[in-house]
């Protein structure tokens with residue numbers, strides 16, 4: 001049975017009113033005035049029966065998890081140990097001085113009972129409050145990602161055949177999961193199917209720069225242009241590249257803010273052909289770094305660049321420097337590029353061959369995307385002065401957002417295991433960062449703080 005916490009003042013035993021002991025500008029006081037933690041009772045009510053022992057109030061549990069990351073407390077055990085020592089924590093949680101603090105296990109049990117939806121809802125509500133407070137531009141988003149350590153050691157990694165690794169993952173899913181969607185989604189294909197961490201099979205064993213391989217998660221987020229409000233968050237195994245989650249982040253931003261972005265800003269890792277074309281098809285201005293500019297092909301050095309060939313849209317052919325017409329040969333099924341090539345005998349007899357190709361068996365080959373016009377437009381936008389300015393601003397917004405999460409809220413290492421729990425951690429940290437932005441920019445002076453209670457979800461905001 002779901003419990004409900006009543007504020008405990010205990011004026012008679014100690015003559016101490018905690019409400020008066022917590023200073024008027026205490027951050028937790030301001031958070032309590034702005035954030036409605038009570039919404040979670042309705043969210044998780046279906047998870048509790050009508051009879052039996054009364055639970056700890058879900059709002060108190062959510063506040064405890066908030067404190068865990070807001071104060072970056074080392075562990076849930078540690079949090080429960082220090083709550084009785086801290087008057088501000090007791091007041092924030094509506095406990096009195098003599099209240100018995102629940103065992104730390106109530107937090108893990110609540111996560112298993114509620115699932116991840118309640119935490120996602122909490123994050124989305126903070127986005128909605130920022131929108132309502134006028135802190136979200138909505139039209140321009142900056143995307144970035146961070147590869148963080150899973151809560152699993154390198155010693156937990158085992159190597160085996162792909163079949164055995166698949167069987168191990170299935171066994172873990174069957175025994176460890178209480179939630180239907182607790183395991184890695186099928187859409188996240190494993191890059192390396194010969195290794196798995198036995199303590200966290202959802203984490204992918206990947207390298208990070210020059211650091212050795214270990215179990216890791218990839219954290220993706222979209223940050224709004226105006227004040228750095230985090231509008232979209234996704235956690236994946238470390239093997240899922242950032243460029244694969246660009247469009248899902250855009251969609252999540254639209255859902256969470258009720259606004260469609262016009263410009264998306266990211267570094268060269270996001271500037272792939274697929275993303276350029278997809279963004280243009282959706283009417284998004286692509287201020288992404290160009291992944292092609294970072295690639296170096298030694299084989300193409302010293303030979304005619306692609307720009308030396310002239311495309312004729314009327315005949316769908318290229319004219320090569322020797323004046324020959326190169327016809328389309330085949331469409332690559334996944335890259336969606338047409339291949340243009342002359343018969344090898346033509347190139348073999350060409351006087352310019354040494355300057356044109358290093359291929360020995362065939363002549364020169366050119367590639368053209370089936371939506372090349374969109375690709376050209378996207379690259380033009382990516383190389384514009386405005387795009388370069390936006391990418392500089394991205395370093396301030398997105399990277400500062402990750403640095404704040406890492407330095408103050410324990411973002412760099414997963415506290416828990418399995419993808420759905422790590423996603424909860426990310427939602428909580430992102431929600432806390434949004435709350436901090438809300439307090440910094442929009443909270444009226446404490447004397448009139450009651451006005452902040454009237455923050456509502458904006459028109460058009462989709463509350464998931």
Ligand code: SF4
Pocket residue numbers: 320321322323324342346347348350351352353356357363364
């Ligand atoms: S090698 Fe082939 S493609 Fe290149 S210039 Fe000569 S004929 Fe044209």
